[in-house]
Every structure is written in structure tokens, then in C-alpha cells.
Amino acid sequence: MGLKMQAYTKETNGSTQRSELHRKIWSIADDVRGAVDGWDFKQYILGIMFYRYISENITNYINEGERKAGDASFDYAKLSDSEAEYERDNLVKEKGFFIRPSELFCNVIKSAKSDNATFTDIEGKTKSIKDNLNEYLEMIFNDIENSAKGAESEDDFSGLFDDIDVNSNKLGATVAKRNEKLVKILDGIAGIKLGNYQDNNIDAFGDAYEFLMSMYASNAGKSGGEYYTPQEVSELLTKLAIVGKTSVNKVYDPACGSGSLLLKSAKILGKDNVRNGFFGQELNLTTYNLCRINMFLHDIDYDKFDIACEDTLITPIHWDDEPFEVIVSNPPYSVKWAGDDNVMLINDPRYSPAGVLAPKSKADFAFIMHSLAWLASNGTASIVCFPGILYRTGAEQKIRKYLIDNNFIDCIIQLPENLFFGTSIATCIMVLKKNKIDNSTLFIDASKEAVKVTNNNRLTNENIENILKIFENRENVQYVARLVSNKEIEENNYNLSVSTYVEKEDTREVIDIKELNKQLDEIVKRENILRDEISKIIAEIELDELIQELCSDGVEYKKLGEIVEYQRGKSITKKM
Secondary structure (H helix, E strand, O other), X not given: OOHHHHHHHHHHHHHHHHHHHHHHHHHHHHHHOOOOOHHHHXXXXXXXXXXXXXXXXXXXXXXXXXHHOOOOOOOHXXXXXXXHHHHHHHHHHHHOOOOOHHHOHHHHHHHHOOOOOEEEOOOOOEEEOOOOHHHHHHHHHHHHHHOOOOOOOHHHHOOOOOOOOOOOHHHOOOHHHHHHHHHHHHHHHHOOOOOOHHHOOOOHHHHHHHHHHHHOHHHHHHHOOOOOOOHHHHHHHHHHHOOOOOOEOOEEEOOOOOXXXXXXXXXXXXXXXXXXXEEEEEOOHHHHHHHXXXXXXXXXXXXXXXXXXXXXXXXXXXXXXXXXXXXXXXXXXXXXOOHHHOOXXXXXXXOHHHOOOOOOOOOHHHHHHHHHHOEEEEXXXXXXXXXXXXXXXOHHHHHXXXXXXXXXXXXXXXXXXXOXXXXXOOOEEEEEEOOOOOOEEEEEEOOOOOEEEOOEEEOOHHHHHHHHHHHHHOOOEOOOEEEEEHHHHHHOOOOOOHHHHOOOOOOOOOOOHHHHHHHHHHHHHHHHHHHHHHHHHHHHHHHHHHHHHHHHOOOOOOOEOOEOOOEOOEOOOOOO
């Protein structure tokens, strides 16, 4: 099979899997509609999805090991809890967590529908799982988190299930009603058929997150303005940052959200080719939990990632881990931050080189300066930017001056509008490097590189490859790209808008003035002829009206030529 056919097949399969996922989520939403608020519903879906996949992950891991050892019929899900306990310590060391066979997703589904299945609660009481499913699930989630306590993976598992409140009145006013809803959600998640998770052509978990965000757009503000980076944009950002590289030391995202950019790096490079792991920081607690969950779901072991929950701009956590060879980020656009209200920040080694802080109302350049500070000398940072920061004056202009004068900006790319859920603006990508070979900046107008999908634009594989080709060639392309000397940028007051340097193609029709004048002369001639003809017709009409008037007065007349003279009571003929 050719490469183009393979790519087509992969994209088609991905579209099919995505459609299947979306249909199933809609189905689950219909089952619990009217009970669970949209935003809260998102947490239940994602949490239970994680529970399913973490159960399958550990089951597949154990089964594969046993079958390689010669036991072809081994199935961890059928093992007793007491037998499984012998391997608890080893599994925690290897996988970072432990789940008893009875607590696996597949077995809980069966138990929830059985009249005979029981469990022992924390007080030692025996209870029916069917009648107390909410309590049973809560115990399981606590067991999974507690299995990592005291281990190296403790921080990675702590609080992962905090957003799944199985006792919430939002699920139902009574325990019975809550359990009814939980069973429907469990059944719905169980019904999603995506085969082997790692073999899928989509980021199923991340895609579910994006889809749920779009389903409940009206509630998006509850998340503090976070937006999931579409997979296609993640791919472009990542490929820009790894051009020419087959392996890197570390990947970092200072505003990692659900982790889609980190995971895209793992997918493109191969997780084993990111030697020292994946690092990220996220302020929103819910999204922080989601990112950690997403890492696990992509089979990134706990010792290969470090995700922190804190304000990156004020309290960066990974001082001991920088510099990073690859930095990819889609930070929140023009979010407020402390800025010069915090007197300590101007002396922060991340911001002080520019001599000025980003405005308090617009933290965009704070994220850029932070990323630059932690970028390795041989590294590349690829960052989505709000277009306003490229041309506004004041502090932002001074920071642009610092970046250009020190030759840190490699490329500015204008993206199409309407790529991101929640904003229709045409965003940009800023590419930063510390080891540039020239004193120029490449400007690319990629605003037409997209296809329309429903109400949004989408980058296709062809669009991405077109942008990458221009980026790598680093040459002028009429109406698309221009390599501009930093001196010229200085002369333009450090304006970095792509439109300042890349001429827009004039799609208006070219007019030949001489030919146009000739055509106008012809029109005037025809107009004069027409006017004469109209005058004749009008004169004829007026004559006919006169004759009719004479007839009505009893006057004899004779028409000779074009003129009639008359005298009342007489017949008068005008001789021609």
C-alpha cells in the first residue's frame, strides 16, 4: 500500500472512530438528560472512561506477561482478589497502581446487575453492590488512589477521581436513582468499541473531552476559559518544534490543559524517543487531573511524566528540570496576571532580560518569556499566540524588541480563523529558537490552509504538510511567505503582524483602460442612435394622438408625410 493510501486509510479510520465515539456520548447524554448538568456530565464521562481504560490497561499488561510465560489461557479478570494480592507490590512498582480483579471495570458492570454480588464497606458491613453501587464505586476509586501511597507514583495518582462525585444529588435525589444513573453511564462507556486503545487513530480520551466541551458550549465559562487544543493544531505545533529531530531530551508545556500537546509529541516522536519524559503545569484542578489521566491512558508510565498544579507564571514548579528541548503550548489568550503588582517579578530571571513585564491584563508575553527562559540552546518552542500581541505598543512592543534584537524569533505563522472551539479569531504561532543561523524572521500566511467542517475550520494533513514545507525551506513564496531581516522589522517598530510583510494577493479583475474607453465610446454611439430612434417613436405617438383628437372634433384631414396642418371646419393639405 502506498504512503498516500495509508494516510488516507488512517484518516478515514480516525473519522470513523471519532464518529462512533461521538454517537455513543450522545447516547449516554440522552440516558441521563435532565438529571446531570452538562458540565458535570463531562466529569462523569471522562472519569468513568478513565476507570475503564485503567482497568483494561493493567489487565492487558498482566495477561500479556503471563501468556508470554506460557499460560495462554490466563485472564487476570477471573483471578481471585487473594491470589492477585501476591503481585500487588510488583505491579505498583511497574505500573504505579494496583486494582483488585473484583474491582475491575468489567467485573463491576456484572456485579452492578447481580442480585447476589456483595462487598464489605469500610466499617466491615456486608452490602449489596446493586443497591449500593455509588458507595462501592467510591471505595474502588479510593482503593486505586491509595494503592500508590508511599510509592514513587503517589503524586501522579493522588486526587485523580476527585471530580467524580458518586454521591451527588445531581445524579438523583435518592440512592436508588443515583445508582440507576451510574449503571446507565457504566453501560454506555462499556459500549464504546474502539479496540486496542493504543492502536486507535484518534486521541479517544482527548477527543471525548473536546466533543463534550462543544456539546455544552454555554457552560464553558465554568472552566475558567480553558480550551482543548484540537488534534490537528496539536500536530502542527509539535511538528514545527521537532523539525530535524528523531529524539529529544524532554517535552514541556507550561499551560498543558488536558495534555494533548504533550501526548502528540509522544505519538509523533514515539514515547521512547523522549528520553527524559514529559513535563507540564496546569492551574485548573479539574484539567490537571484530566491531563494526568490522559498520560496514563496513553501508556505513559508514571516515571516518564511530571504534571504540576500551580500558576506557571508566579510559581513555576520545574526549575530543576529545565531546560527543555521541545516546548509546545497553547496558553490562555490575554489572561490577567499579577504583572507589576508583584514587585518580585521584574527580578525573576525569566522576565528580567526584557526589562519590562507583560501587561497585567494580557499575560501572553509572560508565557512566551517563561518558555524562552526554559528553552534549551538546541531546542525549539512552538506557541499559539493572540494576534494583538504582535502589533500593540507599550510593554508588548518593548518585549518584541528584546526578542528580535536578540534573534530569538524564528517564525510567525498566521493561522486560519475559527480553528479553536470557543473563539473564532485567526490565531498565530510563534516559533522560538536560541540557535538561529541567520538574522531574519520568517513570516508565513497560512490563513487559507484549512477546510470548512460544520461551523469550524479544520487543518487537513495536506494543510499541515504545506505549512511545514514552507517552514523548512525558509524561502520567499509570493503571497504566502517572506524571509524578513531583523533590521527591516526594527524599521517597522517591531511590528510582527504577518500582513505587514507578506503581500496579499490581489484577486480583483485586471482592467485594460484603453479597451474600457473603447467600449465606452461604442456604448455612447449606440446610446445616441437609440435616443434618435426613441425620439422618432415618440413623435409618431404624438402624431397619432393628434389625429385622434382631430377625429373627435369632426375635422377632415389628409396625412401627407410627417406633418398635418388643419383649420377647424376645413380640409387643408400641406404640400411637401
